[in-house]
Amino acid sequence: MNRPPVNSLNTEHLEQLHRALVRLENEKCRGMILSSSSPTVFSAGLDIREMYKPELEKARKFWRTLQDMWLKLYSTPYPTVAAIHGHAPAGGCLLALSCEYRVIVPNVKIGLNETQLGIVAPQWFQDCMRNVIGERQAEKALIAGHMFNTEQALQVGLVDEVAADKAACIARAEAFLASQANLPLLARKTVKLGFRNSTLSRLMTGREADTKIFIEYIFQPKVQKGIELYLQSLSKKSG
């Protein structure tokens, strides 16, 4: 990902990610490392400006593009690793959770923090967390909007490994891909999809309902007010 300053996910960036995933699949890619050009941020999650006073059709397109990108990422036939050498809140955490393996560096915060922002992580975000860390830990983390530090993320199983820095992180991600290289492709892909199918189907069969929930939620005046205040707090911080 290379969308400075924080790889926030707007419609255009989501479309680029989606196109890249389609291309990799068409080219029979043998593995992907999802990484960031930023030295300190993996991805800041959804671009909050896409949810602030949007036009209805633009908001619908934004959400459908996010769904498209995620459905592709979660179901890739090739192995995927997230090299998390920077913070990964909310949608950034979703990207990492959607890969098959996660390597993280020290001093990083990662989690589905939506509750803390007064918004709600959609069901499929929650499913991804549950599938990685289990029901009990996911429920606790989601209710609190907990951001895990590196050590906590490793302990709870949100990530698989800690590496010292970006170079080591990429090297460990490559080692994971190498460990998968000799597995029969069809068997590997079939098992992966078997594990992920119910999560994928839940969104695929409820896409329109999920979009409706998003639209009805963000168009509420009190949610708009919350987003406005949050945007102000973010820009004051950097100002």
Ligand SMILES: CC/C=C\C/C=C\CCC/C=C/CC(=O)SCCNC(=O)CCNC(=O)[C@H](O)C(C)(C)COP(=O)(O)OP(=O)(O)OC[C@H]1O[C@@H](n2cnc3c(N)ncnc32)[C@H](O)[C@@H]1OP(=O)(O)O
């Ligand atoms: C019943 C209802 C059910 C369902 C409801 C349905 C849907 C609701 C939608 C729910 C889904 C939400 C998923 C999300 O992903 S929401 C986004 C959450 N993301 C965050 O909270 C991250 C916020 N950012 C940060 O914490 C920090 O920026 C970060 C740690 C990533 C990096 O810190 P750093 O100090 O390096 O940078 P900053 O100075 O903070 O930021 C630099 C500039 O970037 C802007 N910025 C940061 N994050 C975002 C963002 N997510 N979107 C847009 N812009 C962002 C920030 O404002 C700075 O901008 P300038 O002031 O420099 O212009």
